[in-house]
Amino acid sequence: MAEALNAPTETANAHAESFLRDACATLDRLRAMRPAFQRPSAGKRIRTAFDLADECLGISVEKEALLLRQALADRQNLAAATSAALLRLAGLEMGYRRTRGYPAVAQSGDWLQNEQFVARNSDLKKWAESALYMSAAPANWTGRIAQALFGLAAGAAMAFAVAAAILANRWFPAESIPWAILIVISYILKDRIKEWLRGGFLRILPKMISDRMRDLIDPKTGRWVGRTREWVEFPAPSAVPAWASPLAAGEFNALRREIPPDDVARYQKDIRIQAARLRRAHSRMNSITEILRLSLDAWRERMDDPCERLRFVEEGRVCEEIANRVYPIGLALRFSEKRQGGRHLIRRGTLFVTRDRIARIVIEPTPEGGIAGGGAAR
Template identity: 35%
Template sequence: MTDFGSLVRAHGKTQLEIKNRYPLPTEKNRVSYSIDAFMFTPAQLGINDERFSVDQFFSDVKSHTRFSISYVPLARLVDPGCSISPLTRIRNYLDTATFSADMSEHRVLYELRTLANLFSAEMKATYRLLSDIASAGISQHLVKKTEKFLDEASVFLQQFREFHSRFMEPSINSRIRTAMRWSDESISLSAEKMLFYLHRVFDGHKIQSVIENMMKAENQHRREMKYPSVLKNKNDSEIERILYRESILKKWAQTVLYMSSEETGTNRKIGHILAGVAAAAAMTFAIVATFFAERLFASYSIPWAMIIVVSYMLKDRIKEILRGILLRIMPRFISDRTEKLVDQILQKNVGKTKSMVRLVQLKETPRSVQAVRNAGANPFQTILPPENIIHFRKDISIKSGKLMKEHSRIEAVTEIIRVKMDRFLEEMDDAKKLLRTWKDGRISAVKGKRVYHINLVLRLVSSEDEEQLSRYRLVVNRQGIQRIEEVVSR
């Protein structure tokens, strides 16, 4: 089974991306995972309750959940006996459908888009493998392996494009026919791009001519099919048009892998109820204090007024303290956002997620998280202004049995969480600072970047109680994320 884990990287200068991979075991009907992200921010950034509310945090967070499909070798994709190959399934649809009504449109569209994704993934994976091998030198073994790969790619392209004549039958509606063309154009662009990268790997080798001929063939094929993704004039507007077309085709193919999410608000309502309970308890205290004042002192006297004022002052504190206690002792029943995951093919609920965010103190974080954060830290950390800590938690539950029954090619679910960092940058000093030093025996000043460190500790837990801890250092300044370093705890 594919291991679960996280990948942290910058998405542009002002967005942090956390990509989590959740395997789907075939022997279980339901699996669950949770991720706790602790962001330790310097006190100077002012990340506190006044500037960073729950609603503000979630307005800066976007998440997408999609399937991760298994790699299928090109040789298997063209094998008629391979039941998971989209080519085999499309051929079966065409063979059994005698009328337009007999063919399930959304099934054919699903297989065509999946085929584009599988081909692109296989081309990328094979290119990376060949490129890694080539880094040690071009050997005869590598050349033969590359020639075999190019032959398999050619056979795949030939067999897939034989469907064009089948899709011209009168029983095929225009949407399916258009989907065939879009899939073909997407596959051609993927092939050309990976061949271009492969061409650079074998710089100066005779196999370059073979790769070059295949690239020319793909470009010529798109010309003959009158696809929009053909560069005719090398001006800026033409290049912009081609890049936009490529982006549209990529999104068209990849959206078949994404699940949509719909917020339910159930846990938020529970939170409101518990907050109401805390408010009711606090109000009860205030009323009892009022009865007590009325019993012991004359109405509108100074002692009576002091008891009333103190009771109302304590009422607000009691309400907040009780609410905090309830949120701590019932974390799995309260969340700031609850969403259900909907499979676009099944149009059914296949899972749910619960998310919550809190500003916490170091002592409120798990000991394992504290150990990872403090590993190799400044020995005088305790006397420095305390860091402001954002705790983001997300629980995900997936009906793996239902998904695997319908999608036999998927092996995991990938969740992409993106956090906008703009609010973190607002209180930072100017990015450039002067450093005074000695140079060539003379005093000089050199310009440098003033940076801040935000430590991110991730804690992943599976339904098998397997725990993973990792730490990253975000080096940022007013211009955004400069780099992200993984910190290995020792």
């Protein structure tokens, strides 16, 4: 759709007509297979899956047709005949779903029906994408390692206390004052040794073991096909590497240097996939998509009102405007291959968010040398 929006009128109409042809051909080929799926031998679950796919695809075509028609009409890039064809396609799809008895049909003035339509559309999307997701099961051995290390710390401290008790009995008479002093000191040091060791293990543990580890399970075969490990830390701004630091210069950075630095969060995820095992079960698979979701709820609660009324003088008169109050969140992403000589890709951008929404996303051009080889970096 982006190509059609930015194209000249003739090219935009060609994109719209191509969409019409492809959408109609796809729907016709899918629905031509209905008799085969409706045979009693196919089973109820297969028949239900076909109806869900038919309903889901019809909704997608209707939605995209209306969006394309509106977007091109706003830019006066759409011929009347093409506009009418897109509108007719959307109307036919709605009528088809109503004829088939599918529940996902919107209706003017019926708020309950429209609410159910949104919920149904969301459920259909989840159903359609469910086949694309691998299951993630927590890996329990990381917790066992942590408990083993803490037990080791307690054991080392207890060993010190036992050794001190043996030496006290050997050097001093039992229940004498020197014996009692040594026993008390040994127990004080035992507790301190235990805490020192626990603190040391806690400092090195994140480097050895991830904050969260999950096993990836192929839902088709139920077999283990990979593992993900995730780390989160909050380093000091001075520890941010050069490739992740702001590149802009000028007054903005001069001001930023005079105010307290922003908080920095570093998130790292390591993904290891058994590609050969996946290919044997999914011969048509050509890529895997990783979806990363960031929850901004805790930050949004502390944000000010999303809009501010501005008053200013322009050409001798007072003007008023409503301006967004945005908070920029800088993002620096580095994708690396772990194998020897693997490539890495650096992408940078900024999220401008308000308390209500994401106002815009600005992606910086890939810097020179943003894609490189010669070893992976964490």
